[in-house]
Amino acid sequence: MSSSFSAYRNPNTNRQNSGNDDGSKDLKSNIRESRWIQPEQWQSPEVEQKFEKGAIDFSEVLGILQQLGIKVQKFELDKILETHDKNKDRKLSKEEFEALYLKLLAEKDPGTTWNKNVRSMAAGVDRFVTRKSVSDDIDSNSSTVEKQQDASGPYHSVLVEERVWTANWVNQHLADDPYLKLRTNPIDSQDPQGLYKRCQDGILLCKLINIAVPKTIDERAINLNFSKQDIFRQSENLELAINSARGIGCKVVNIHPENISKGVPHLVMGLLWQIIRIQLTSEINLKHVPGLVLLLRDGETPEDLLKLSPEELLLRWFNYQLQRSQYKGKPVTNFSGDIKNSEAYTYLLNVIAPANTKPPLTHNPLNETDLRRRAELMLQESDKIKARAHMTSDDVVKGNPRLNFAFVANLFNTYPALDLPTEKLPEPGIVIEETREEKTYRNFINSLGIEPHVNYLYSDLCDGLIILQLYDIIRPNTVDWAKIYKTFNAIKERFQKLNNCNYAVDYAKEPLNFKVTGIGGSDILEGNKTLTLGLVWQIMRAYTLSILQKLAKSTKPIADKDIINWANEKLKRANKKTVLTNFQDQSLSDSMLICDLIDAIKPGSIQYHLLKTSGTPEAKMDNALYAISMARKIGARIYALPDDIVETKQKMLLTVFACLMASDMTVPKN
Incomplete structure (x- = not known):
């Protein structure tokens, strides 16, 4: 009935550009970020x-792309070509074709997981050949590996500077952890395998x-002090980490x-970066920095800031601070090409630095004409x-968007320099x-x-496209994408988005048989909040039950x-005394029944002496955090929070039990 959504539309078309999107100009130099890299075939003689x-x-583009191994449908390509034809002459120059090829290559998800054969590259890239490893079939056990040799697997690569930066970042932020002891035994950032080994x-x-x-x-759920040969306990920790990462x-x-x-x-690098990005951006909001209202433009309200990605917010902040300085250059629109010459950075540092900084910051780096030496002088400032924040001059000059985003985010978190007069504080409510x-x-x-x-449910779901993609995940081929607008005409935008929402x-x-x-x-x-939340809840429920x-x-x-019958049967067979009556039962608030069920699924997993029986809110919260952590540890993909259990939120408790039931179905049976 329908093709997949991705066959019709570049997902970011006609959305507000992310701050780290530097356009085709820098795509070639930064393409290795995608980590799905083939040799540069576009430079072949043919x-x-x-x-x-x-x-x-x-008319020639499709054939060349197919020759290069890029599978794309003609109707899909026709839409994409328009965005790469800068001269609007229905022709592509070599540069325009390269940008198109790199874009399609970066979006090409191999759809598998991989083993690796790594070798260090002189050009600052860890490059490795891959082969298929683990099936993503929901029916497969997470601990079962089905290996299929694939000699033609693509090259994957990791930028060395990103690996080095990540190792240094982890060393800093976990330096005082009593178990990891990274202050005395840090990760060797120069060892290509050092970071990955510490994550194993x-x-x-x-x-x-x-x-x-x-x-x-709950760190009580983490397995500690086991041998490297204990693959079972190691796998439990990794299940806990992956499912917790999913939850955030x-x-x-x-x-x-x-x-x-x-x-x-x-x-590993992809997962680490996502976690670090969440850490970097967790306090870039009005709750922690009320002064962000100074970044509002005419006609905007504080709620409009919620609609912006962290990248967009940081770019607004960057340019706001530049306007307060003597900076005469163009506005900064990305974390790559616009910051390579260190000029904007030099002015930013001078305007946000505390007045009593000793020695004071200067603009001296701008006197240096060599960009690499200028970058180093700026970093010394x-x-x-x-x-x-572990940046090097090469990171700046090369315009690495991830690392420069991290540098700016760290500057914001440390010195936001958004002092807000009392009269401008957001009004209560x-x-x-x-x-x-919503989160x-x-x-x-x-x-x-x-x-x-x-970034924000109501603004990002308002064109219907994300909702429709979710439908296709729950029930494949639900959506006839030929009837859906994937890009929007400025004049007809409202009509086209309404069409999608009606579908x-x-x-x-x-x-889908939702109650709508x-x-x-x-x-x-x-963006009707109540009705949108009601629909999204039904999507989440349907996904879990599917x-x-x-x-x-x-x-x-x-x-x-x-689900209730399964839970009670499981509890009975394990000789547990607890009984599940419904998902509104207030007795669920102490998490005892949930822990009993986890222990029934994986006998001996719950350490009952850790559970608290005083019934205080604090005790219930501790139990709930432990229960969720243990559930994730045995493979349950839980999104609920401890508060949802303590407050006996019926909807979220349903998902908890449904996820435990799914986990039980995937646990290897003796």
């Missing part, structure tokens, strides 16, 4: 010959997640414990306020942060790898009563 007479016609047992990842989002993991919104599609235990570089429910749903969507990344409501009714009484397409388009249905190989949907 391709070079095509451009001997200059530009090539649109899952402990470092769990600790780093708790740095990014405190109290995500990391994209962990196709990442399995085996990938991390074997140190697959691009997957940042050292004066202890904000260098003004929305300044997302609710717990849970956003993390759920982002963890599935849907594009574009969701979102129609598909919700049939075939009172919900219209216009409610999604206009996994159960697939695991059970059932032809009929799984009902709430089926």
Whole structure:
């Protein structure tokens, strides 16, 4: 009935550009970030010959791409070509073709996980050949590896500077951890394998997640002090880390414990970067920095700031500070090409540095004409306020967007320089942060790898495209994408988005059988909070139950009563005394029944002496955090928070039990 969404639309088209999108100009130099790299085939003689007479016609592009191994449908290509034809002459120059090729290559997801054969590259890249390793089939056990040799696997690569920076960042932020002891035994950033080896047992990842989002993991659930040969306990830690990363919104599609235990570089680095990015951006909001209202533009409200990605917010902040200085250059629009000459950085540092800094910061780096030496002098200025954040002059001059984003985020977190007069403080009742429910749903969507990344539910779902993608995950081929607008005409934008939202409501009714009484397409388009949340909750519920249905190989949907019956049968067989009556039962608030069920699924996993029986709110919260951590440790993909259990939130408790049921179905049976 339909093709996939990705076959129709570049997911970021017509959305606000992310701050680290530097356009095609810097795509070639930064393409290795994608870590799905083939040799530079576009420079082969066969391709070079095509451009001997200059530009090539649109009609020739498809054949050349297919020759280079890029599979793309003609109808898809027609839409993409328009964005790369800068002269609008229906021809592509060699440079335009390279930009197109690199873009398509970066978006080409191999859809598998990988083993690796790593060798260091002189040009600053760890490059490695891969072969298929782990099936992502929901029916497969997470601890089972099905190996299939694939001699033609693509090259994957990791930028050496990113690996080095990440190792140094981890060393700094976990230096005082009593178990890891990184202050006395740091990760060797010059060892190509050093960082990956330290991640193999899952402990470092769990600790780093708790740095990014405190109290995500109950450290009592982490296996410590076991031998490297104890693969079972290592795998449990990795399950805990991966499922916890999923719970805080990391994209962990196709990442399995085996990938991390074997140190697959691009997957380990991808996960580490997501965790660090969450850490860097966790306080870039109005709650922690009320002065962000100074960045509002005419006609905007504080809630409009929630709609911006962290990259967009940081770029606004960067340019706001530059306007306060003597900077005469162009506005900074990315974390790559616009900052390579260190000029904007030099002015930024001088304007945000505390007035009493000793020795004071200067603009002396601008007197240096060599960009690499200028970058080093600028970084020495940042050292004066202890904000260098492990950056090197090469990171600046090469315009590495990740590392420069991290540098700017660290500057903001340390010296926001947004002093707000009392009269400009947001009025009570003004929305300044997302609710717990909104954050849970956003993390759920982002963890599935849907594009574009969701920053704020109501604005990012208002064109219907993310909702429709979710439908296709729950029930493949639900959406007829030929009827959906993937890009929008400025004049017809509202009509086109409304069309998508109307289809979102129609598909919700049939075939998904959601309860959508009172919900219209216009409610999604206009960001009606109550109705949008109601729809997203049903999507989350349907997704969870669809996994159960697939695991059970059932032809009929799984009902709430089926989950309750399964739980009680499981508890009875394990000789537990607790009984589940419904998902509203207030007795669930102490997490005892949930822990009993986890122990029934994996006997001996719960350390009952750690559970608290006083019944105080603090005791219940501790138990809930332990229960969620242990559930994730045995493979349950739980998005609920401890507060949801303590407050007996019926909806989220349903997902907890459904995820435990799914985990039980994948646990190897003796």
